[in-house]
Amino acid sequence: MDNINISQAVIQRLPRYYRYLGELNDEGVSRISSRELSELMHVTASQIRADLNHFGGFGQVGYGYNVRNLYDEIGKILGLDENHKLVVIGAGHLGQALSNYVNFERRGFHIMGIFDIDPDLVGKKIRDVYVSPMNELESFIRNNDVDIAVLTIPKTSAVEVAKTLVNCGIKAIWNFAHVDLPVPYDVIVENVHLSESLMRLSYNIKR
Amino acid sequence: MDNINISQAVIQRLPRYYRYLGELNDEGVSRISSRELSELMHVTASQIRADLNHFGGFGQVGYGYNVRNLYDEIGKILGLDENHKLVVIGAGHLGQALSNYVNFERRGFHIMGIFDIDPDLVGKKIRDVYVSPMNELESFIRNNDVDIAVLTIPKTSAVEVAKTLVNCGIKAIWNFAHVDLPVPYDVIVENVHLSESLMRLSYNIKR
């Protein structure tokens, strides 16, 4: 993968291509042109071709793209051919919802542990995993080569926990706390700020 | 609000300004310059000034911005001074998590009803609201002037339900289903595709 300088605008679109190609593949479509896909997705064919070409020539002139092949290739680009080890930090409603989401497992994101400070939640079983107390977090991450931490805790403690995670050598944080996490440049943070999403919806309603 | 042609890039940033200003206000900061705010948020001061100026001159030359005032103004721009009526469709883990999230209520997003097809979930109480069966959805929306539907159902039924919602005159759909909803231009869809967010995280890990 020679993806050194791909803009985040392109990355933003890749999972959507992946989703459409997966559905086409499920429907038994084996071949598609950028024009056909562009009509389906309501984007320009130029954009599709330009986006894909950042990663290599997956198409065939005069033919288009092989759906299955392109699906697999984008999956590889997104790293979905590799396994990831996750911990969920915060076993509240959202943490539980994410832990229960089966599709993540299917895509190679394995939940190794769930952690919470609340003693009432510790010991609770969520799918196959028991909730552990927070003081076991650090050693757990180190001992199990955990890649990704899912942060579903209040913003008041999120920054402190993030620092701990960085010290343990975490590679990425999927952050649901309403705060920006200060991390070194080599630690990835993907924010899901639900309240901000709802505010954008609210803004767009009123015209 | 003369916000006719504001780009989504600007709207995307407004909730983040709102969050920082709220925190500054809580900390007792009454005044801030675009330069100070830019350092705090790691964006350019030019961008802050340009963004805000789309909505009017909230600052004072030589002084900066009044934190409390700017916070309130952005709240108004985002429509947070108005009340919204929501229904949550899908009372699974994610639907329950969102229904339990207190902060939405605080910002004027009132959950009026929760709906699910599963008879085992119907009648269950989530916070103050009982889960209703799906066949009551349509009349409920019409009778209660519901603005916003939160869609936390599998993608297989999401498109059909979205059509029903449009027929009932829903104004906006907060869509957590992994599918693009075909709606008329005047119905707002705000997508939260969690699996796509996780894929972007995965992509960014690997370099």
Place this chain on the structure above:
DNA sequence: TAGATTGTTAATCGATTAACAATC
């Protein structure tokens, strides 16, 4: 072959930023 469609260049469009006159 004729038709179709890619990969890629060049043109366009839009968003960001530097700079500064206006002014509190």
Place this chain on the structure above:
DNA sequence: TAGATTGTTAATCGATTAACAATC
């Protein structure tokens, strides 16, 4: 007043798109 900082213009940067030669 002198210093600070806005609002806004003009310049820059980057992303999108139209167009087409190459070619399967």
